[in-house]
Structures are given as C-alpha cells and as structure tokens.
Amino acid sequence: MHKFTIDEKFNVVRSAVGDLKRKLEILLLEEYPQQFPPAQSPDLHQETSVCSLSSESAAKSPExxxxxxxxxxxxxxxxxxxxxxxxxxxxxxxxxxxxxxxxxxxxxxxxxxxxxxxxxxxxxxxxxxxxxxxxxxxxxxxxxxxxxxxxxxxxxxxxxxxxxxxxxxxxxxxxxxxxxxxxxxxxxxxxxxxxxxxxxxxxxxxxxxxxxxxxxxxxxxxxxxxxxxxxxxxxxxxxxxxxxxxxxx
Known part of the structure; x- marks a missing residue:
C-alpha cells in the first residue's frame, strides 16, 4: 500500500484550498456583482518615458x-x-x-x-x-x-x-x-x-x-x-x- 509523503499530502491540501477559493469567488461575483466589478487589465503598450511631460503640465496645456x-x-x-x-x-x-x-x-x-x-x-x-x-x-x-x-x-x-x-x-x-x-x-x-x-x-x-x-x-x-x-x-x-x-x- 502506497504511503503518502508530507509533500504529497501538502499538495493535495493546497489543491483543495485553491478549488474552494475559486468556487467562493464565483459565488460572490454572482451574488454581489456591483460590489466586485471586474478589474481593468493594465495597458501593456503604455510606457513611462523619461522625456514625457508631467501629467500636471499636460492637463494645463494640451498644446x-x-x-x-x-x-x-x-x-x-x-x-x-x-x-x-x-x-x-x-x-x-x-x-x-x-x-x-x-x-x-x-x-x-x-x-x-x-x-x-x-x-x-x-x-x-x-x-x-x-x-x-x-x-x-x-x-x-x-x-x-x-x-x-x-x-x-x-x-x-x-x-x-x-x-x-x-x-x-x-x-x-x-x-x-x-x-x-x-x-x-x-x-x-x-x-x-x-x-x-x-x-x-x-x-x-x-x-x-x-x-x-x-x-x-x-x-x-x-x-x-x-x-x-x-x-x-x-x-x-x-x-x-x-x-x-x-x-x-
């Protein structure tokens, strides 16, 4: 009979906890959609440039x-x-x-x-x-x-x-x-x-x-x-x- 090692037992528990967490997140999103709006994905094309104007100056003067x-x-x-x-x-x-x-x-x-x-x-x-x-x-x-x-x-x-x-x-x-x-x-x-x-x-x-x-x-x-x-x-x-x-x- 196979005996589970400590690492194998830990992996089983971690997998079960992960499944429980995902089910809980789905339940909360279904029951309370307004309290949990979808997160916005980061703009991967936006870069911070050392040559860019500050946001304050850009807002004051678009040209x-x-x-x-x-x-x-x-x-x-x-x-x-x-x-x-x-x-x-x-x-x-x-x-x-x-x-x-x-x-x-x-x-x-x-x-x-x-x-x-x-x-x-x-x-x-x-x-x-x-x-x-x-x-x-x-x-x-x-x-x-x-x-x-x-x-x-x-x-x-x-x-x-x-x-x-x-x-x-x-x-x-x-x-x-x-x-x-x-x-x-x-x-x-x-x-x-x-x-x-x-x-x-x-x-x-x-x-x-x-x-x-x-x-x-x-x-x-x-x-x-x-x-x-x-x-x-x-x-x-x-x-x-x-x-x-x-x-x-």
Missing part, C-alpha cells in the same frame, strides 16, 4: 508652448564642415547653410557628401534632444536625422538609416520620408521646423509658430548615434536653412 514642452531638451547644434557638399556655404558660426552658385573650398574629407546635404557635428546616442530650423528662406529642403554612416550619395529619407520631412517648392508638397517611402502630409510650407528626438523610440517633427503643430512621428529602433541632417534643393540658389538658437530651461 504646450515651446518653452514649457521642449526647451529642457534643447541642443544648439551646428553644421559639420567636413560633411557639407561643396556647393553649400556654411556661415554664421556654422548655424546657416546656403546653396551657392560656386564651389566652397573646404578641406578634403572622406565624410563629405557628393549631393546637396550636410550633417551636424553633434551626434546623439541616448536621451532626448530638440532643435529648431528656420526653413522660410528655402523653397526646397529636408530636415531630419541620419546615422553617421549614411552613404555620401544617399538622399535623406531614402535609406533605412535616415528619417526626414521634406518640402519641395515646385510641387508645393510637404512629405515625410523613410526607406524611400513617402507619406504625404500637407500643402502649406512650415516656416520653422522643430525636431524632437527620443533615442531608440521616436523622432517627431513640428511646424513651429507660437505653438507646435505635429507634422509626423517615426518610430525608431536604432542603437547607433543619430545626427541632425539636412538636404537643400540645389537649383534654389541662395536658398538657406538656419539653426534657431534656443536657451535650455
């Missing part, structure tokens, strides 16, 4: 002003002379880039673009970063981010390693580009564009007036450093982009 929402992450980026296409002139302490009719005599660099593009010197690997670009003085431009390894003949937004919003003046069309896929956005031209980068999560583009209006957001899953990146329409002579100085608060 926050620039200073309240982004200035804490402001980075005053500058154009990288070693990457600038030779018909792009960099001026104003490396904060303005302009299409030039004549070549600019930069020092030789293997990082230099062979098309009308330029990166910034500052690359970001972690955290949240924000910068603004004045676009009103150009009729053909793209503002975005790219890995430093983007091909020097690859146009911004046409590769897996770059994301951008782009205005093409002759077509009067604003679009978002990534992996050579275009998303049409709107027909009016933003005069200033803000870029908010949350590494390994998203990059968002805003039209800036006295408020921000979201243009487009890309999800990004990238562990490599990302750089502010720019394209200018090469036939738009003297067309320019200027990085707007922002005080971090």
């Amino acid at each position: 926050p002003s620039i200073s309240s929402q982004f200035s804490r992450w402001a980075d005053n980026v500058t154009f990288d002379l070693t990457t600038a296409y030779d018909r792009l002139a960099i001026t104003d302490q490396n904060r303005k880039v302009m299409v030039s009719s004549n070549p600019t005599y930069y020092e030789p660099s293997l990082k230099r673009f062979c098309i009308s593009q330029v990166l910034c010197s500052q690359g970001f690997s972690t955290g949240c970063h924000y910068w603004e670009v004045i676009t009103k003085d150009s009729d053909g431009w793209a503002v975005g981010v790219a890995r430093g390894t983007i091909g020097r003949r690859d146009r911004l937004g046409r590769t897996e390693s770059s994301w951008c919003v782009e205005w093409v003046g002759p077509q009067k069309q604003l679009s978002a580009w990534h992996r050579n896929q275009e998303t049409l956005l709107r027909n009016d031209k933003p005069l200033k564009v803000g870029v908010f980068l949350e590494l390994q999560k998203t990059v968002s583009f805003y039209a800036i007036t006295d408020r921000e209006m979201l243009l487009h957001t890309f999800e990004i899953n990238n562990s490599n450093p990302l750089y502010p990146a720019f394209w200018l329409y090469s036939l738009d002579k003297n067309g320019s982009l200027t990085i707007n100085h922002i005080n971090r608060k």
Whole structure:
C-alpha cells in the first residue's frame, strides 16, 4: 500500500484550498456583482518615458508652448564642415547653410557628401534632444536625422538609416520620408521646423509658430548615434536653412 509523503499530502491540501477559493469567488461575483466589478487589465503598450511631460503640465496645456514642452531638451547644434557638399556655404558660426552658385573650398574629407546635404557635428546616442530650423528662406529642403554612416550619395529619407520631412517648392508638397517611402502630409510650407528626438523610440517633427503643430512621428529602433541632417534643393540658389538658437530651461 502506497504511503503518502508530507509533500504529497501538502499538495493535495493546497489543491483543495485553491478549488474552494475559486468556487467562493464565483459565488460572490454572482451574488454581489456591483460590489466586485471586474478589474481593468493594465495597458501593456503604455510606457513611462523619461522625456514625457508631467501629467500636471499636460492637463494645463494640451498644446504646450515651446518653452514649457521642449526647451529642457534643447541642443544648439551646428553644421559639420567636413560633411557639407561643396556647393553649400556654411556661415554664421556654422548655424546657416546656403546653396551657392560656386564651389566652397573646404578641406578634403572622406565624410563629405557628393549631393546637396550636410550633417551636424553633434551626434546623439541616448536621451532626448530638440532643435529648431528656420526653413522660410528655402523653397526646397529636408530636415531630419541620419546615422553617421549614411552613404555620401544617399538622399535623406531614402535609406533605412535616415528619417526626414521634406518640402519641395515646385510641387508645393510637404512629405515625410523613410526607406524611400513617402507619406504625404500637407500643402502649406512650415516656416520653422522643430525636431524632437527620443533615442531608440521616436523622432517627431513640428511646424513651429507660437505653438507646435505635429507634422509626423517615426518610430525608431536604432542603437547607433543619430545626427541632425539636412538636404537643400540645389537649383534654389541662395536658398538657406538656419539653426534657431534656443536657451535650455
């Protein structure tokens, strides 16, 4: 005859108690449904971000002003002379880039673009970063981010390693580009564009007036450093982009 061990006896008792508990819960739910409402499942897609606004500020201002929402992450980026296409002139302490009719005599660099593009010197690997670009003085431009390894003949937004919003003046069309896929956005031209980068999560583009209006957001899953990146329409002579100085608060 089999003799039950202490562990086997304990398992039998635990199973019986579990069955009794489940039957009691069912009985209570049937008899008193209002006193025991079903529990809400947690939102598995909701994440807490170190870059998120506080719930208090979001409630006060559903469309926050620039200073309240982004200035804490402001980075005053500058154009990288070693990457600038030779018909792009960099001026104003490396904060303005302009299409030039004549070549600019930069020092030789293997990082230099062979098309009308330029990166910034500052690359970001972690955290949240924000910068603004004045676009009103150009009729053909793209503002975005790219890995430093983007091909020097690859146009911004046409590769897996770059994301951008782009205005093409002759077509009067604003679009978002990534992996050579275009998303049409709107027909009016933003005069200033803000870029908010949350590494390994998203990059968002805003039209800036006295408020921000979201243009487009890309999800990004990238562990490599990302750089502010720019394209200018090469036939738009003297067309320019200027990085707007922002005080971090």
